[in-house]
Amino acid sequence: MASFSRSWKHVLLIFVLTIYTAYTAGPLFWVALMSLRTTTEIAHNPYALPETLHLWKFSEAWVNSNYSVYFANSVKVVLSAVAIITLVGGMAAHCFARYRFPLRKVLYFTIFSTIIFPPQITIIALFQILVEYGLYNSLVGLMLSYVAFQLPITVYILESFFARIPADLYDAARMDGYSEWQIFWKVSMPVALPALSTTIILNTILLWNEFLYAVVLITDESKRTLPLGIQKFMGDQLEDIGMISTGLMIAIIPVVIIYVFFSERLIQGMTAGAIK
Amino acid sequence: MAFVTLDGITKVYENSREPAVKDISFEVRDGEFMVLLGPSGCGKSTVLRMIAGLETISGGDLRIDGERMNSVPAKDRDIAMVFQSYALYPHMKVRDNLAFGLRRRGISRSDINRRIEQVAESLGLTPYLDRKPHALSGGQRQRVAVGRAIVRDPKVFLFDEPLSNLDASLRVSTRNELVNLHNRLGATTIYVTHDQVEAMTMGTRICIINDGKLVQIGPPMEVYRKPVNTFVAGFLGSPPMNLIEAELKSGADGAFKLDIGTQCIELPEAWISYLQGKSGKIIFGIRPEDIFLSGQDMKRGANAAVTMTVTAVEALGAETIIIFELEGVDTKVFVKADRYTRANIGDTMPLSIDMGVARLFDPVTTKVISNNTQLSG
Numbered sequence: 099m100a101s102f103s104r105s106w107k108h109v110l111l112i113f114v115l116t117i118y119t120a121y122t123a124g125p126l127f128w129v130a131l132m133s134l135r136t137t138t139e140i141a142h143n144p145y146a147l148p149e150t151l152h153l154w155k156f157s158e159a160w161v162n163s164n165y166s167v168y169f170a171n172s173v174k175v176v177l178s179a180v181a182i183i184t185l186v187g188g189m190a191a192h193c194f195a196r197y198r199f200p201l202r203k204v205l206y207f208t209i210f211s212t213i214i215f216p217p218q219i220t221i222i223a224l225f226q227i228l229v230e231y232g233l234y235n236s237l238v239g240l241m242l243s244y245v246a247f248q249l250p251i252t253v254y255i256l257e258s259f260f261a262r263i264p265a266d267l268y269d270a271a272r273m274d275g276y277s278e279w280q281i282f283w284k285v286s287m288p289v290a291l292p293a294l295s296t297t298i299i300l301n302t303i304l305l306w307n308e309f310l311y312a313v314v315l316i317t318d319e320s321k322r323t324l325p326l327g328i329q330k331f332m333g334d335q336l337e338d339i340g341m342i343s344t345g346l347m348i349a350i351i352p353v354v355i356i357y358v359f360f361s362e363r364l365i366q367g368m369t370a371g372a373i374k
Numbered sequence: 375m376a377f378v379t380l381d382g383i384t385k386v387y388e389n390s391r392e393p394a395v396k397d398i399s400f401e402v403r404d405g406e407f408m409v410l411l412g413p414s415g416c417g418k419s420t421v422l423r424m425i426a427g428l429e430t431i432s433g434g435d436l437r438i439d440g441e442r443m444n445s446v447p448a449k450d451r452d453i454a455m456v457f458q459s460y461a462l463y464p465h466m467k468v469r470d471n472l473a474f475g476l477r478r479r480g481i482s483r484s485d486i487n488r489r490i491e492q493v494a495e496s497l498g499l500t501p502y503l504d505r506k507p508h509a510l511s512g513g514q515r516q517r518v519a520v521g522r523a524i525v526r527d528p529k530v531f532l533f534d535e536p537l538s539n540l541d542a543s544l545r546v547s548t549r550n551e552l553v554n555l556h557n558r559l560g561a562t563t564i565y566v567t568h569d570q571v572e573a574m575t576m577g578t579r580i581c582i583i584n585d586g587k588l589v590q591i592g593p594p595m596e597v598y599r600k601p602v603n604t605f606v607a608g609f610l611g612s613p614p615m616n617l618i619e620a621e622l623k624s625g626a627d628g629a630f631k632l633d634i635g636t637q638c639i640e641l642p643e644a645w646i647s648y649l650q651g652k653s654g655k656i657i658f659g660i661r662p663e664d665i666f667l668s669g670q671d672m673k674r675g676a677n678a679a680v681t682m683t684v685t686a687v688e689a690l691g692a693e694t695i696i697i698f699e700l701e702g703v704d705t706k707v708f709v710k711a712d713r714y715t716r717a718n719i720g721d722t723m724p725l726s727i728d729m730g731v732a733r734l735f736d737p738v739t740t741k742v743i744s745n746n747t748q749l750s751g
Binding site: 264266267269270271272273274275276280284285288289291 | 458464465474475
């Protein structure tokens, strides 16, 4: 009787998981199928499987639709933004977690409070600031905006991790003759690697897919990032769904690769300290 | 090799009016194993951290080899410390943990390797050199922490409750290892603990701290046998010294008597000089092993007879603790008897007290009334 009810539980569990997987992975699978079909084929039957695999669409998008440029732009902006966020965020988190200085709590609260504002609120002001400083329509301007946008949450995640590193470890390093700067590099950062990996992956994925800031702050064709490049296929009269799907797949591939390689680290970082 | 001098060391934390450490002065001699003993939160770790340079010193002078160290940074004091949590760098292998402090000091790579091999060999860590701390047992981690201190060959070793995270059996063996290590290296060592057994067995001298103040300092047996106040008497020993309220009375013949509840005992003649002019309430202190059941061996001369009633018997295997009630006295009296003793609750027994090692304390100041130097030992 017991084994019967257990097997029913398994069936129910598998059923729920199947529904959930179809719900989340379904659209991705659909886009993947469409990326191998032409817009005409899709218009004829949106949900059909590809009759012939139009792999040429990927080279078409990469070479003729300027995707190589968008891809390079995205790589430049995202990599430099993530590097700066990680470095500055790590330093800030280290200081907040380790030192007691005047106005520490006020400063921390101010930084943290910016998380609660939706990006739409600040975008007009940001636009104005970038225009005034000559950073509008430049990759540097976009990258700095990304840094400002993602820094608070990164500091928040890292600070809670740094705060859990035992103070004895720092004291031991001080006794071993290391300066505060060296302790940050040789103790804090390596010990916080799981948390750093988490923020690196989350920030990379988020900024790689970022659209709102990019569409407002970039107008030049040669400075578009991947999400903007995909938008190019959405005209007023016609939407080239086939090419949009191909573009989306090109944009997704690096994210999938990062996730596949670093997912274990990501989970480690998210659950670090949860269990002893 | 070095000697460490604390002269009126005081620590006041920010946002706190009350000092955590008050005017502590003592000297740790060259090669000495000094134990700082006290209850949790008494300030002993703060003293150690001030010596290490991890806490600033609010008042007084700290000297190592006569050189004032108050404002010298931790890294330049040539001190190594073993932390309670071991504080091993989790991302480094044992080898790198040992080498970390040496690399900073401009020591050649070959010299570092030689020293690591040597220390690892002496502590039995050679098979674990390429493991990370999480792959080691508690005892092995503790040895790595000790190794990290030894490998630097510092002037002074500091230990901050290094055994408190080990289980009971490992604690005993590690305690012996640390004592042997100290005997071998002969290094000046300051060791903080709240465990009196560690203090008694390891220290050349014990420095007892309570409420931020130095209470007593001396060799373990001296501190144990001659506590200067009721705190030390009650803190050291398991069970601790019996502290019984009594009434001191001087007789017509100049001799002193002590009323303990409904019973009266005569004090040794040798005490007369200390007790002149004193009378009234007093605290009578006697260790559980200095009260004897009739028939059990008492080698000392001066003794006093009392009768007490058994309220509990704790047979511990190696010895038996009998807890007595004294008529007219609230506090229970603990007696350490040998393992063959048989006693039943409710039994009334005659006992002898070795007055030669008894102590009298002032109930107001809690200080010992005489130093009893010629009596105790």
